[in-house]
Structure formats: structure tokens, C-alpha cells
Amino acid sequence: MRMRREAQLATRDRCEVNWIASDSGADAVKGKVRWDPAHSLWNGGMLVVAVAFGAQTFSWGAFAVFVLLSGAFILLGHSLGFHRLLIHQSFQTLRPLRYFLIWCGVMAGMSGPHWIIKTHDLRDWAQRQAKCHPYLSHRSAIWKDAWWQLHCRLQLKRPPQFDLGEVGKDRFLRFLEASWMLHQLPLALILFALGGWGWVVWGICARVASTVHGHWFVGYLAHRRGPQSNLVRDAGVQAHDVPWAAIPTMGEAWHNNHHAYPGSAKIGVYPGQSDWGYALIALLQKCGLVWDVCLPRDMPDRKRSLESVL
Template sequence: MLIGALVLGSMYFSWSAVAVFLALTAVTLCTGHSVGFHRRLVHRSFKCPKWLERTLVWSGAIVGMGGPLWTIRTHDTRDWAQRQPQCHDFLAHRHGLLKDGWWNLHCRLIFDNPPGFDPGPGIGDDPFYRFLERTWMLHQIPIGLALYLVGGMPWVAWGVFVRVASCTTMHWFISYFAHTHGPQSWLVDNAGVQAHDVPIAAIPTMGESWHNNHHAFPASARHGLYPGQADPGYRFIQLLEVLGLAWDVQTPANLPPRPGITAVSADAVKMLHALKP
């Protein structure tokens, strides 16, 4: 995908192709990666009809980073490791950009004694998710064919190759900074790796870059907790809620009190006071 993006993207540049790239990237990152994969499948931060959940998860698969079961396993392993007093450098992003990028984009960390993994009922035993897990790479083919029929090779180059390469690289890049640099409102007690917010990436990540907030309240569907923190993923969930397609949307205001976190900013202290009964 990266080679295709560099070669075909330059050969078949057009402004309409760039528009297709931007539109598909925004839709799949918001509905799929942020809402379908992360906020629904991993954290169950809201409820929705099964047909909608599967649609959102399919949108997450076509982002091009992995299947749904791999995503949950990777996410849960990383979260488990970062909460330990000591965390491997691979999962803590302790090296420079070049080495960390090579590790995370091209290597795999294998544990001698890995933690248990159970995606839970309705996920690991879901035949559609098992199908997506086996075939997630192939789903770029019908998308590419549809784009070719409408816009030719420029739309394929930018709507598939540039999009997948950009989303995959950006995900690692934001993850690197979200665990190494940036403002913090909360600290998780005894965690070997603390999270940071990456404000400049709030829009392209659909609110996922408010990662310090997310570490403090992982079950919350809302990541942008303070005024001015844009969170398009949460706004999309709110839209689903208005349409009657989402319910039991969890936020810090209706979640049980979270032990084991310490507020370290004025906004966080103010929020804690507001949450107290």
C-alpha cells in the first residue's frame, strides 16, 4: 500500500481523487475505526442494533489496519501492558520515531507468557466478524473496482492506496505521541505508561487523540471532555442517539466513580467536583 501510494498517487494525481481520499478517510475513520472498532467493539461504550454494529465494524475493517478480532487483541494487550509498573519498550514507544515506527509498523511483539484474550459473547463467536478477520485485506478490492468504474485510476490510487497507507501510518504516529508527548489532565496510578493528549490531531483522529482523557475514562463514549476539545466520533454517536440507533451512551457523568486516577489539571479537578453527588 505504501509503495502504491508513493508511485500511483504521484502518477494519477487529480483534485477529484484527493476529494475522494479525504471523504473516504473521514467516513471510515469516524464511523469505523473510532466508533465501530474502538468505542463500540472494544469498550462497549454505547449500545446499538446488531446490524448497525456490523456495518460500523465493516467500516473499521476497510480502514486497512486489521480485522476486528486482531484489533481487540492488540488493543487489550497494549492496555494491559501499559497499566503494569513495567512495560516493554515496543508498547511504551520509548525509542525515537524511526526505530519505533519500524517496530510498530513492521514487527510483532511475542510474549513468552501472554495474557488471556476473550473478545466476549457476540464478538468472538460472531460469524461475520470471523469472516472479516479472515478477509479484511480483500475488502479493498470491491472498493477499488467501484472507484475505478466512477473515477478511473486516480480514484483507485487515492481512494485505496493513499488512504490505507495514510491511515495506518497516522495511527502509529498519533499513538507514538499520545504515549510520549503532550498535555495531561490525569495520571493513572501505578501505570508504567501514561497517556497524553495530542490536540492538533483531534479532527483527523475523530477525537481519538484526547488519549489522556481516554486512559482516565476508558468506558466513556466521549473523549473530548472539556470545552474546545473537538470530538467528531462522539458527535456521530450523539447523532445515532437522536435517530434512535444508539442508547445507553456512557460518559463520565453517568459512569461509576473511577478509582485509581489523579487529576493534575484545573479542568480535571473542576470536572471531578462536578461529578461528585
């Protein structure tokens, strides 16, 4: 089974939008932005609690919990589990470790695995078109874009068709999708037992609020301004790097590199570009825990689609 899977991965286009089955007749421009009550109340609620109670519950212990858990779940969950593994399949790993990394992605607090896939790939697909809705290109004013991305969803009149395949049928991932908010509760109980309400406020609410809002802010900047190494031919939206965010995003902020080589497990491609996500993948590969790690050199044909601006 593993050999057949590796053969399939070796022959597929590592830069494709993996989970869109068909975009025949799809339109990336026409659609309406609607309020998304579940994510709006979740994101807004976490921010309100963090702002209202953060100062009065602050302690250095609570702050240390905030930093350590934020770093762990962004690195293991958002960067490795959700983005590089689940969405782009830039490496493969053992099923228990795969599930653990994806669970860590849920613990980052943005949403469940299916929602993350569809949201990411819709934007990925749309930005490759000649034109797309400003919701998908981050082309609105900053406060409007913040409201849209954190509290709303886009309903295209003619969206592309998704096929999640085995990922959509996987019972564990379906469970995570249905219960993603609830997974903070066991951790909250542990934090309360160890450090009281301060650890809960900083370890849950402040952490989730900063992760969600930070993810939006870096994404906003990464599609508007900053250094560029390559342009993707025929793409209506180009990406920029956000160097100051390289460490807090575990390497995800080298977004121009990511647009250039979407399937690469290494996003900090050039010398001096910090990429803790890939550093961990490389370590796990040496330990025999991951394999089929895709790098830019594994996509030699991709250069035909790029224009260097260095």
C-alpha cells in the same frame, strides 16, 4: 435479551480491559519482537504504491475521494465501530448498524476485528502494569517504533489469556477477520469505474497508507509528549493529548482523557475539545439507534484512580 444485556453492562466495570480473561502469571516485559509478514507487506505495499504513483495520478477529484473516504472510514469504522463500540463497548446499537460500523472499521485498512481487539487490549493491559516492553509503551526511538508497530508483532513469553466470547464466535466477525484485506477490492473496482487509476491509488492505497501510518504516529506522540489533564495511579505508562490531531482522528487524539475514562463514548471531555465521534454517537442516540452510552459521569468511582494535573 436486550434487558438482560443492559443489566450486565450496568453492573460491570466500564474501565476494565474487556477481552482479557486472566493475567495470572503474565509478564508484560519479557518477549521478542518478530516480523509480521502479512501486516508488513500490506502496510508497506500501500505506502509504496501511494508514493510511487500518487503524484502522477493526482487530480482534485482523486484527492476529494481520498479525503471523503478517509474521513468516513476513520469516523464510522475506526473510531465508532472498532474502538468505542467493539473494543470498549461504550455504547450499544442495533445489530445491522453494529455490523456496518465494524465493517467500516475493516475498510479503514488496519486489520480485522479480532486482531484489533487483541492488539489494543494487550497494550491497554500492559500500560497499566508498573513496567512493560518498550514495544507496548512506545518508548523506543521514533524510526525503531515505526518499524516495530507497522511491520512487526510482539511475542510475550507469558502473555495474558484472551477470551473473545460471543465476539469470537460471531460468524460475520470471523468472516471479516479472515478476509479483511479483500474488502478493499469491490471498492477499488467501483473507484476505477468512476475515476480510473487515479481514484484507486488515492481512494485505496494513499488512504490506507495515511490511515495506518497516521494511527501509528498519533499513538506514538500520545504516549510520549503533549498536554495532560489526569494521571492514572499505579500505571507505568501515562497518556498525552495530541490537540492538532483531534479533527483528523475524530476525537481519538484526546488520549489522556481516554486513559482517564477508558469506557467513555465521549473522549473530548473538556470544553473546546473537538470530538466528532461522540457528536455522531449523540445524534444516533437522539434518533433511537444507539443506547447505553457511557460518559465520564457514569464512572464516578474512577476519580479515585486519577490524579489531576490541571
